[in-house]
Amino acid sequence: MNPFILSILLLSLGLGTTLTFASSHWLLAWMGLEISTLAIIPLMSQHHHPRAVEATTKYFITQAAAAALILFASTTNAWITGQWDINFDLHFFPASMLTMALALKMGLAPVHFWLPEVLQGLDLTTGLILSTWQKLAPFILMCQIMPVNSSLITFLGVTSTLVGGWGGLNQTQLRKILAYSSIAHLGWMILVMQFNQQLALLALIIYIPMTFSTFMIFKTNSSTTVNTLAASWAKTPALTAITPMILLSLGGLPPLSGFMPKWMILQELTKQDIPLTASIAALSALLSLYFYLRVSYAMTLTISPNNLNATTPWRLQTTASTLPLAISATISAMLLPLAPATLALLSL
Amino acid sequence: MAYIMLTLLIGMVLGVISVASNPSPYFAALGLVLVAGVGCVVLMGHGGSFLSLVLFLIYLGGMLVVFAYCAALAAEPYPEAWGEWSVLGSVLGYLLLVVGAGSWFWGGWYEGMWVPVDELIEFSVVAADSGGVALMYSLGGGLLVVSAWVLLLTLLVVLELTRGLARGALRAV
Numbered sequence: 001m002n003p004f005i006l007s008i009l010l011l012s013l014g015l016g017t018t019l020t021f022a023s024s025h026w027l028l029a030w031m032g033l034e035i036s037t038l039a040i041i042p043l044m045s046q047h048h049h050p051r052a053v054e055a056t057t058k059y060f061i062t063q064a065a066a067a068a069l070i071l072f073a074s075t076t077n078a079w080i081t082g083q084w085d086i087n088f089d090l091h092f093f094p095a096s097m098l099t100m101a102l103a104l105k106m107g108l109a110p111v112h113f114w115l116p117e118v119l120q121g122l123d124l125t126t127g128l129i130l131s132t133w134q135k136l137a138p139f140i141l142m143c144q145i146m147p148v149n150s151s152l153i154t155f156l157g158v159t160s161t162l163v164g165g166w167g168g169l170n171q172t173q174l175r176k177i178l179a180y181s182s183i184a185h186l187g188w189m190i191l192v193m194q195f196n197q198q199l200a201l202l203a204l205i206i207y208i209p210m211t212f213s214t215f216m217i218f219k220t221n222s223s224t225t226v227n228t229l230a231a232s233w234a235k236t237p238a239l240t241a242i243t244p245m246i247l248l249s250l251g252g253l254p255p256l257s258g259f260m261p262k263w264m265i266l267q268e269l270t271k272q273d274i275p276l277t278a279s280i281a282a283l284s285a286l287l288s289l290y291f292y293l294r295v296s297y298a299m300t301l302t303i304s305p306n307n308l309n310a311t312t313p314w315r316l317q318t319t320a321s322t323l324p325l326a327i328s329a330t331i332s333a334m335l336l337p338l339a340p341a342t343l344a345l346l347s348l
Numbered sequence: 349m350a351y352i353m354l355t356l357l358i359g360m361v362l363g364v365i366s367v368a369s370n371p372s373p374y375f376a377a378l379g380l381v382l383v384a385g386v387g388c389v390v391l392m393g394h395g396g397s398f399l400s401l402v403l404f405l406i407y408l409g410g411m412l413v414v415f416a417y418c419a420a421l422a423a424e425p426y427p428e429a430w431g432e433w434s435v436l437g438s439v440l441g442y443l444l445l446v447v448g449a450g451s452w453f454w455g456g457w458y459e460g461m462w463v464p465v466d467e468l469i470e471f472s473v474v475a476a477d478s479g480g481v482a483l484m485y486s487l488g489g490g491l492l493v494v495s496a497w498v499l500l501l502t503l504l505v506v507l508e509l510t511r512g513l514a515r516g517a518l519r520a521v
Contacts, residue, residue: 042508
């Protein structure tokens, strides 16, 4: 793509999310969401492949519908309560509408159906932007409208963790696996958001480096299916050794960083006296853990001294920077001992 | 006046049903003309005459005309019209939805929303709609810049999406 257009689009993507973060008026927040949607559309269809164009169209339609619903909900709230400020509590009816609209924006179950298909049609870099950056703006709006309609939020959260677990079980395409992983993690964030927004933010802050690392690893290996990952030992032996740590961190296994948000969330849910919800969420994490384990098995646990499954490709020195992946992989695997400091830093 | 407003609002809901149950884009655009026109008259009844004028000019006279030309590019010789039986099914479905939503909101303080009254029109010095536009150009300068940037961004996005001649699924004719 023309570098000027590319920089305009990326900067507008940043502008949109920044506007939503900085806004105290619902119209400005809606504007920021629309700007990010608009700016990412050409990025998604830049390869002009029919599958990419299909993903772009699906993304645009769902995001536009969600944005229209946000506008409608905030207008209804302005009609009923007489003000547009985000900091004031919403009336219950526009609050529920807004929650569903933001759930559609983020890809929470039961309105998650667009996410696997859209992510599958994108290349890994754009998929990375979709999975990480595009989740920030609706997430922060969701944080600001809490507490609202506890049963709806719990329903969204538990359904998302279950759908994220069960949906990802039958997948062989890595982008769809990451889409269901995103749904499950967002479900965990939503579950705790009604009680403690700090922990939801912690979950997001740990989730982003983990997903970033996974996408970058898949990009380094140029693999989009589980089968092609099996040749990763011949391309990048170091990454083949590190990736199971990242994937199991996504699964929430101690002593990796991914355990931190899950642990804190389960503790908070227990303190709020809903141990059944906590148990269901913990059990649904097992489902996600299975397919992360399957990916790490195919990639790492089948290497030497087992039978060789691929011939060695040419290993040329890469010109791409390896620093971002190094930093995010370290964060995703080794942050658990710093849990008290992380929690203290997040006191909002 | 209340009866006029009621008729207009019923016309708007029926227009929205016709847009949603459209058999082909031309008839959806026709329904949109009806909805936008009636909506503009409702807006005028609330005292927002400037906003109504701008809506007519820009939405109907600009965006809808461009949409109609684009839809005509993908013309089919025998488009489905409203006389088809399949369309009747969707029209009835949406009518049922409207009746359901209406019955859900019936009664209580929601009933006051059915026929709204002009508010504050005798108590204002500056009309709310044109005063708002003036405010956007004076105190709301930052938002004006952001809105202008968004319009430019939309242009660049559309140009980038339709770049090239006959490539992929989007085709510049």
